[in-house]
Amino acid sequence: MTPDGPRTITAAAELIRRGDLTPSELLEQCLARIDRYEPRVKAWVVVDRDGAREQAERLTTELKAGTNRGPLHGIPVGIKDIIDVFDLPTGCGSKLWANSVARQDATCVSRLRQAGAVIVGKTVTTAFAFLDPPPTRNPWNLERTPGGSSSGSAAAVACGMCLGALGTQTGGSLTRPASFCGVYSLKPTWSRVSVNGVLPFSTTLDHVGVMANCVRDLAILIEPIAGHDPDDSSASWRPVSDCVSRIDESLKRTAEQSRDDWLPRPGYVHTASFFAETVAPEVAEFMDRIDRDLKSLAHSDAVVRRSVLPAGFADIHRHHRTIMAVEAAEVHGRRLARHPDDYPPRIRELIEEGQRVPATEFRAARLARDRLDEDMTSFHQLEPLLTPATVSAAPAADTTGSPWCNVPWSFLGVPTVSLPLGWSADGLPLAVQLVGAQWAEDSLLTRAALVEHVFRLDGAFEPRPLPLD
Amino acid sequence: MTPDGPRTITAAAELIRRGDLTPSELLEQCLARIDRYEPRVKAWVVVDRDGAREQAERLTTELKAGTNRGPLHGIPVGIKDIIDVFDLPTGCGSKLWANSVARQDATCVSRLRQAGAVIVGKTVTTAFAFLDPPPTRNPWNLERTPGGSSSGSAAAVACGMCLGALGTQTGGSLTRPASFCGVYSLKPTWSRVSVNGVLPFSTTLDHVGVMANCVRDLAILIEPIAGHDPDDSSASWRPVSDCVSRIDESLKRTAEQSRDDWLPRPGYVHTASFFAETVAPEVAEFMDRIDRDLKSLAHSDAVVRRSVLPAGFADIHRHHRTIMAVEAAEVHGRRLARHPDDYPPRIRELIEEGQRVPATEFRAARLARDRLDEDMTSFHQLEPLLTPATVSAAPAADTTGSPWCNVPWSFLGVPTVSLPLGWSADGLPLAVQLVGAQWAEDSLLTRAALVEHVFRLDGAFEPRPLPLD
Incomplete structure (x- = not known):
């Protein structure tokens, strides 16, 4: 154990398993980092110290009684503030919703709890999960954006304020902030994780996903939350299983x-x-x-x-924007008319744009997606794709950066994993984005874990300490 | 049209159909009555004047363009404040939830809107829909309770602040306030109306139902909201259909x-x-x-x-309390521990009682219900039952009165209709409660409409003016 405590779920779970660390001790380490960094980073909307301490105590007692729920037992996690957590407000970056207390957990949150996770609080989202800049700052450089819209989740995991986090992605809202903040992310296949209890943005493009400090942790987080949910009829029946053990076997073979x-x-x-x-x-x-x-x-x-990507890729960003704008108008149009002041400029412009899109254009975008889906199916029979995760390192904090490199995969609904594997000239993280075939999270994560392993093993990528201390 | 405007949906719909009244004019009549009575009656948590005016205008425009959605087109309705209405808070009688804005309509609300209803606002509920007295007063005597927990819905309909309202019943929360306030109520068969978007109290006993100023209006309100809902897996597939037309045919035959x-x-x-x-x-x-x-x-x-009722009736109140207490503890236990101050004494006591109930006692109560269900099936092949709706006229405002006469039918999940057919010595309404067989809302409502008709026709029941003017 480093003096500061473990930063990965994998390491913490091992310490907990061996009895060298309790959930309550681990939580206090995270809360101490929140005390130290939060005033500058602003990753959280709410830190539920009392609630988290109570959960951690209960899980510590369970362990003493011989029950270990698995690798998430006692692991502190953060939840993006568009996802309902029982008895905490779901603010969604809205002024008017700041005190809207959730009556129950979103399905993904309830499943994390069952797996033993400790819910630390709600992490900052951009307004309604679009592009308007949030208060959160990049822990690697406080003048830069952490990216968005899952801004707080990425910054919190980067600072070790929690060891894992839930985020969502409609364009590039998981991969971009994870990459800017130097953490790992998994955007799963569309519909793999229930969206029950999650504020919709664009219903056919919204994905719930996870962030953490290594690839194996992503597998630990995705397994319990994936799969069927009677409360979300669009959620797939396909679970993600054996992912962690496949990674372990694969890394063992490398030796x-x-x-x-x-x-x-x-x-x-x-x-x-x-x-x-x-x-x-x-x-x-x-x-x-x-x-x-x-x-x-x-x-x-x-x-x-x-x-070489299929020819239809040239139109992907335009079609994605069309679908997202129309579906955002569907979700927000009536409310925007009632409360224009609750909508900052970028999301407002998107909704108004969506209200003007002709149906034929929307249908053309949907058709283009169906065609590309088919092209990608054969394309992916080859191998996972290796692509840049972002167009640049984190820019200044008056934007959240561009989702350009992530939009194609949100559009197609195929899974992606991002890995921080380099540094920009001014010391900011740079990341790659591996893209898998639909439903192939297991092989994608296994390969990503190998890439991570080999780069670290050969010193091709060296982690650096946060410049905040 | 009386100078004051129609008080029943039936009368208002006829005026609207003939072009003698617009939805906007009807809404203004209701808002004027809110202005006049609300300071004394306190039936509303929120009156959404702007939102309601906008809805009424849109429905007025639709009519001018030749579209009439049916008998609810332009009818102002009130929604009990444990039921989600888009963009209004769902306060549930909780201090901490007073600003919890609903992100979408409950299914029953959304269906009322589709049928053309104008949502006026949220009506007062007792805290979490149990027995603790609300601020609302009985319009027939301001020292008396309106009953509960659907207190505001009953008082608002009695005053003509709206022509219909949604309420819920777990013990006697529809029938009792309706009877105390001199309005009509229908508690449908359990699971007939989706509870998606409704705060649960006791999941196997909760019913969504309706109130209005005549039996036919109850039929008009129940038809659109009954039936299957993909967002509530417990909701029945059986719709209520042709109820209004059966009532009309049946009344026509009387002539x-x-x-x-x-x-x-x-x-x-x-x-x-x-x-x-x-x-x-x-x-x-x-x-x-x-x-x-x-x-x-x-x-x-x-x-x-x-x-003569089946022998098992002697235990019904005890078993009902057992199930309700346990299920309330399930819904509220974790939250009561976090926020004891948000729970007034009676609901708190119920939850704590539920936390102490042995599982064997709970299972015995469920078993007793299953047995009674079978007994009632044969019993009901006879006729609907005629029973008192309440044990007394409305008592003083420091209680909400007793649900004793309603609990058996909530327990069994069979439909009931209550009709105000008399006056107490001190001028308060008295009501009867007709009880039907499971799923037999259509015949129950038809018979109730005949009872109403014959009593009014023969002068056996004479309506009186509210003493508030």
Whole structure:
């Protein structure tokens, strides 16, 4: 145990399992970090100290009685403030909803509790989960944005204020803040996690996902919350199972076999073909370095294949905007008319735009998605894709940055994992985004865990301490 | 049209249909009555004047364009404040929830809107819909209780502040306030109306129901809200249909046939056998008078049959309390521990009692209900039952009165209709409660409409003006 306490769920769970750490002690470590960093970072809307302490005590007592609920037993987590947590307000970044107390847990929250997680509080979201900048700051540089809309979740996990967090993504709201703040994220397949008790933004594009400080932790968080929910008829019946054990087996094999056999073989979407025109030179260089490193680590040119994305990708951002605007207008139109002052400029503009979209344009966007879905199915039979996670490192705090690199995967509903694997010239995290096939979270996470492992093992990526201390 | 405007949905709908009244004019009549009576009666938590005016205007415009949604088109209704209405707080009589804005309509509210109803606002409930007295006063005597827990709904309909209202009943929370305030109520079969978006109290005993100023209006209100709801897996698939037209046909036949053929033949549960020991002498006399009147109106002794209730009835109140206490503890236990000050004495005592109930006692209560269900099935093949609606007229405002006469039917989940058919010595309304078989709302309402008709026709019941003017 480092003096400061464990920063990953994996490490904390091991200490708890061995009896070297109690849930109450772990929570106090997190609360101490909240005391230290929160005044500058502003990651939380509500920290429920009393409630969290009570949960942690109960879980500590359970352990003493011999019950361990599994790797989330006693793990402090943060919940994005558009997701209902029993007896705390669900503010959604709205002024008028600041005191709207949730009568019950969202399904994903209730399942985290059952798995033993301690709910620390509600993390800052941008207003209604769109692009308007939140009060939260990037812990790596307080002048920069943490990204959005799951701003507080990313910043809190980066600071170790909690070891995992729930967020949501409609465009790039999980991957972008995770990447800007140097933490890991999983946006699962669309409909994999119930949205019961979650404020909708764009119903056919909304995803609930998770953030943490390593890939294995993402697997630990997704397993209990995925799968069928009688309270959300759109939620898929397919659970995510055996993901953690597959990662463990796969990492174990790395110790026994030659490297060429176990190195991940992602299909690399060459930046020149799609992403390079938009990403900053620094990110293009970062991706080239990842490319080189993967080849050199694998001792083979054949490992990384370059893929060309289907032709329909050129229209993806436009179609995504169309669907998102129309569905946001559906959710918010009536309320915007009643309370225009509760809507900051960017979300207001989106809703008004959505109210003007002709139905034919909306239907064309839906059709384009169906076609691309089919193209991607065959495309993905190859390998997971390796893409940049963001167009740049975190920009200044008057925006939340661009979701450009994430929008295609939100549009298609395919799972993505982001990993912080580099540093910008001014010391901000840079991340890659691995993209899997629909429902293939297990293989995607297993490969992501291998990438993480090999980069850390070879020193190609070195973590740095937060500059806040 | 009376100078004051119509007080029933039936009358208002006819005026609207003929073009003699617009939804906007009707709403202004109701708002004027709110201005006049509300400072003394305190029926409302929120009156959404702007929102209601906007809805009424839209429905007025629709009518001008030739669209009439049916008998609820433009009808002002009130919603009990444990039922979610989009963009208004759902206070539930809780101090801490006073600003908890609902993100969407409860299913029953959304269906009323689709049917053309204008949502005027939220009506006062007792705290969490139990017995602690609310601020609302009885419009027939401001020193008396309006009853509870649907206190505001009953008082508002009695004053014509709205022409119909939604309430809920777990013990006697619809029938009692309706009877005390001199309005009509329907508690439908359990699970007939979705409880999605309604604060639960006791999940296997909670019913959503309706209040209005005549039986036919109850039918108009129940038809759109009954039936399947994908968001409430416990809601029944059985809709209520053709109820209004059956009432109309049945009343039409009364004009064509001899009275003996159409007079309702309720099975009269003689007060001596079950209710007489508990009801006030005044109520016993009232029921005897109803008995005499029914016989004399029918010109026949054979019309009213006396029934003896199944033996299990003796335990019904005890078993009901057991189930209600345990389920209330389930809903509120965790929150009571966090916020004891938000719970007034009676609901607090019930929850604490529920936390102490042994499981065997709870299961015995459930078993007793299953057995009684079977007994009642054969019993009901006879006729609807005629019973007193309350043990007395409205008592002083430091209680909400006793649900004793209503608890058996809440326990069994069978439908009831209450009709104000008399006056107490001190000028308060007295009511009867007709009890039907499960799912038999249509025949129950048809018979209730005949009873109402014949009593008014023969002058056996004379309405009186509210003493507030």
